[in-house]
Amino acid sequence: MSRITDPLNSNQDLLHWVNDLADRGIFTTDAALNIQSWNHWLELYSGLNGERVVGRNLLEIYPELKHRRLDRFFHQALAGQVALLSQRLHEFLLPMLPADVYKGVPYMLQSARIAPIVEESRVIGTIATIEDVTERVLRESELQHQIKELKRTESALIATQTQFQYLLSSSPAVIYTCPHDQPYCPTFVSENILEHLGYRPEEIIGDCSFWRDRLHPDDAPELFSSIKQLYQTGHSLSEYRFQHSDGSYGWVRDEMKLICRGPKQGEEIVGALYDITERKRAEEQVRQQAALLDVATDAIWVKDLDQNIRFWNKGAEKLYGWTRQEAIAQTSSQLFDVKSATELNSVEQTVLTTGEWHGELEQVTKSGKCITVASRQTLVRDERDRPRAILAVNTDITDKKQLEAQFLRAQRLESIGTLASGIAHDLNNILTPILGAVQLLQMFPLNAQQMRLISMLEINTLRGADLLKQVLSFAKGLDGDRTLLQLKHLIDEITAIARETFPKSIEISTAIDPQLWLVSGDPTHLHQILMNLCVNARDAMPTGGILSIEAQNITLTPSQLILDPEAKVGPYIKLTVRDTGTGIPPEILGRLFEPFFTTKGLGKGTGLGLPTVRGIVKNHGGFLLVSSQVEKGTAFTVYLPAIQGTPALTSEPTELCFGSGELILVVDDEVAICEIAQALLQKFGYHVLTAADGMEAISLYSQRSSEIAVVILDMMMPLMDGALTLKALQKINPSVKIIAVSGLVSNLPLSKSGENTSPTYLSKPYKTRDLLRLIRQQIEP
Numbered sequence: 001m002s003r004i005t006d007p008l009n010s011n012q013d014l015l016h017w018v019n020d021l022a023d024r025g026i027f028t029t030d031a032a033l034n035i036q037s038w039n040h041w042l043e044l045y046s047g048l049n050g051e052r053v054v055g056r057n058l059l060e061i062y063p064e065l066k067h068r069r070l071d072r073f074f075h076q077a078l079a080g081q082v083a084l085l086s087q088r089l090h091e092f093l094l095p096m097l098p099a100d101v102y103k104g105v106p107y108m109l110q111s112a113r114i115a116p117i118v119e120e121s122r123v124i125g126t127i128a129t130i131e132d133v134t135e136r137v138l139r140e141s142e143l144q145h146q147i148k149e150l151k152r153t154e155s156a157l158i159a160t161q162t163q164f165q166y167l168l169s170s171s172p173a174v175i176y177t178c179p180h181d182q183p184y185c186p187t188f189v190s191e192n193i194l195e196h197l198g199y200r201p202e203e204i205i206g207d208c209s210f211w212r213d214r215l216h217p218d219d220a221p222e223l224f225s226s227i228k229q230l231y232q233t234g235h236s237l238s239e240y241r242f243q244h245s246d247g248s249y250g251w252v253r254d255e256m257k258l259i260c261r262g263p264k265q266g267e268e269i270v271g272a273l274y275d276i277t278e279r280k281r282a283e284e285q286v287r288q289q290a291a292l293l294d295v296a297t298d299a300i301w302v303k304d305l306d307q308n309i310r311f312w313n314k315g316a317e318k319l320y321g322w323t324r325q326e327a328i329a330q331t332s333s334q335l336f337d338v339k340s341a342t343e344l345n346s347v348e349q350t351v352l353t354t355g356e357w358h359g360e361l362e363q364v365t366k367s368g369k370c371i372t373v374a375s376r377q378t379l380v381r382d383e384r385d386r387p388r389a390i391l392a393v394n395t396d397i398t399d400k401k402q403l404e405a406q407f408l409r410a411q412r413l414e415s416i417g418t419l420a421s422g423i424a425h426d427l428n429n430i431l432t433p434i435l436g437a438v439q440l441l442q443m444f445p446l447n448a449q450q451m452r453l454i455s456m457l458e459i460n461t462l463r464g465a466d467l468l469k470q471v472l473s474f475a476k477g478l479d480g481d482r483t484l485l486q487l488k489h490l491i492d493e494i495t496a497i498a499r500e501t502f503p504k505s506i507e508i509s510t511a512i513d514p515q516l517w518l519v520s521g522d523p524t525h526l527h528q529i530l531m532n533l534c535v536n537a538r539d540a541m542p543t544g545g546i547l548s549i550e551a552q553n554i555t556l557t558p559s560q561l562i563l564d565p566e567a568k569v570g571p572y573i574k575l576t577v578r579d580t581g582t583g584i585p586p587e588i589l590g591r592l593f594e595p596f597f598t599t600k601g602l603g604k605g606t607g608l609g610l611p612t613v614r615g616i617v618k619n620h621g622g623f624l625l626v627s628s629q630v631e632k633g634t635a636f637t638v639y640l641p642a643i644q645g646t647p648a649l650t651s652e653p654t655e656l657c658f659g660s661g662e663l664i665l666v667v668d669d670e671v672a673i674c675e676i677a678q679a680l681l682q683k684f685g686y687h688v689l690t691a692a693d694g695m696e697a698i699s700l701y702s703q704r705s706s707e708i709a710v711v712i713l714d715m716m717m718p719l720m721d722g723a724l725t726l727k728a729l730q731k732i733n734p735s736v737k738i739i740a741v742s743g744l745v746s747n748l749p750l751s752k753s754g755e756n757t758s759p760t761y762l763s764k765p766y767k768t769r770d771l772l773r774l775i776r777q778q779i780e781p
């Protein structure tokens with residue numbers, strides 16, 4: 001033992017020798033905590049040599065004692081008290097290298113005892129002993145851990161057994177086990193068999209004849225077949241009648257599986273028995289009522305809560321295409337497509353929650369046809385008010401939904417027509433001053449190039465006005481005036497439009513009889529026929545092709561009346577629009593003229609083009625034929641009654657009517673129209689007053705009614721419109737001369753009986769010639 005080299009007596013030497021041989025650490029300090037001795041055990045486990053330690057202060061060597069306030073135990077010893085410090089010094093007093101793992105612990109657990117050294121009733125220092133308690137602590141800890149684990153395992157086992165017993169007692173199935181080579185010789189039966197079948201488990205366990213004696217004789221083949229399947233596939237399912245304890249038979253569903261108990265224990269049979277008597281009664285009741293339900297036109301079917309179809313009436317066979325045998329062999333999720341099955345699951349949850357559901361479903365038939373059904377589904381319950389099945393009554397409303405869609409589309413077209421009317425009115429107000437300005441400029445001396453530009457502007461303005469009339473005619477269904485016309489001019493115009501707007505990959509050709517007869521018809525409607533047929537031809541040639549328009553004279557003979565039931569003997573113009581496109585399949589050729597039927601994608605066609613064409617042709621006394629071959633092209637042939645010969649068409653008068661200083665009142669809310677009308681009329685010898693609205697017009701007319709010869713009145717004005725202004729002017733002067741002007745023909749007033757005068761009508765944009773002619777007619781009737 002290391003120590004201070006002062007002379008010691010023999011007792012001290014003996015004490016030091018004993019300390020060096022001790023199985024624990026021993027060191028002493030003086031009253032200032034300077035180390036006086038450090039035995040061999042401490043040298044071994046602390047790694048500190050006694051010669052380097054003795055004489056140094058304990059707190060200097062181990063400052064952690066002070067940092068952790070453990071120095072107080074030594075001060076207690078200096079105060080004469082004995083201190084016990086357990087497992088507190090290991091982290092700093094006896095550090096061990098990481099490799100020195102002591103019994104699985106990377107440090108030694110120590111218990112320290114600190115006592116005072118007393119000499120002549122005076123404390124002169126301390127003595128501390130450090131004992132290795134690692135093994136004892138670990139052993140106690142392991143024992144406590146084992147006890148805790150045993151208690152936890154015991155609690156878990158008790159909870160599992162309790163839960164298992166609860167599950168078995170509350171389960172709708174009777175659970176049983178049998179040896180793998182002795183089916184229906186139970187080794188275990190759950191206690192809920194008493195509730196379901198009326199037997200106690202002890203009556204059944206070990207009795208190999210129990211099942212056989214209570215099985216209905218007619219169902220024995222079903223059960224034997226199920227046992228055979230069990231050994232072949234490892235599981236089986238069967239339904240049979242089983243005798244209850246009261247002697248009555250009830251239906252059970254028996255599910256069996258072969259379960260491996262372990263490598264040395266082999267296999268056993270585990271079965272689950274369900275009482276399905278109520279379900280069978282319900283199915284029988286449904287079968288008895290099936291004959292009555294089969295006469296219903298609606299599709300009626302019943303499925304159980306496992307999605308199995310249990311009933312399928314004749315109406316369902318007719319609607320969906322599956323026979324009763326095909327439907328009952330499937331579940332509802334297999335019967336319908338994935339989307340519908342997902343929707344049906346949502347519907348089923350609603351039925352189970354609320355007891356009923358009604359709404360519309362999109363479904364797919366066996367042939368792949370998409371249909372819409374109005375479905376009413378009701379939850380069927382048994383005598384104990386438990387859910388048993390779901391009854392569905394479905395009515396096919398596909399045609400009704402299509403009619404509703406067509407009605408909505410027709411409403412949308414009507415809305416578009418209303419919008420087109422408003423746009424046409426504004427555009428006509430814009431075109432009117434343009435056309436007036438062009439005609440005014442033509443009166444000035446111009447060179448050839450200027451005249452050509454002015455003429456081009458006039459032609460395109462008139463063309464825009466005609467286009468607006470066509471839009472209004474189609475959108476509002478207005479009938480235009482019938483007139484004798486030459487189809488060649490319409491064909492030339494359509495051809496020019498097509499060459500400008502159609503893809504360059506489409507070649508356009510025409511073949512027109514130079515002596516083509518005239519037809520009596522509405523130019524706008526006939527223009528629409530040609531445009532619709534040409535657009536359809538363009539859409540049929542997405543990669544290009546040839547579009548040809550042919551027109552020729554033909555006289556139908558009695559032998560040719562078979563072309564169409566409405567054909568009549570006489571002269572016709574045969575108009576053919578032909579393409580080399582994709583053609584039309586034979587199965588849809590007969591549906592081309594159905595309203596809203598289209599083969600084009602969503603947003604690319606309304607299905608109204610061809611029905612409109614056919615309606616216009618019939619309205620003109622003609623008929624329409626179509627022929628097509630897939631991938632070779634289509635030809636639409638229109639027969640229009642013709643007038644033989646080529647009579648000269650009346651031309652418009654070229655002379656312009658001048659005035660003699662008469663005063664004209666122009667009423668229009670468009671300032672540009674008033675200014676152009678004023679300039680034109682002044683150019684042709686009239687004096688002009690202008691009014692921006694009805695109130696101003698009435699004021700001016702009431703002041704100068706005797707001077708104003710004619711009032712040119714716009715019928716659509718804000719605040720006080722033309723109709724009210726007209727009535728007010730007629731009250732001031734019943735003989736007032738009025739020319740009613742409007743951008744919409746439908747807004748021009750109708751003359752009524754009893755009126756002294758009725759206005760003359762003029763549509764915007766109007767030609768100067770027409771305006772001047774009407775003014776002269778009013779002044780000089």
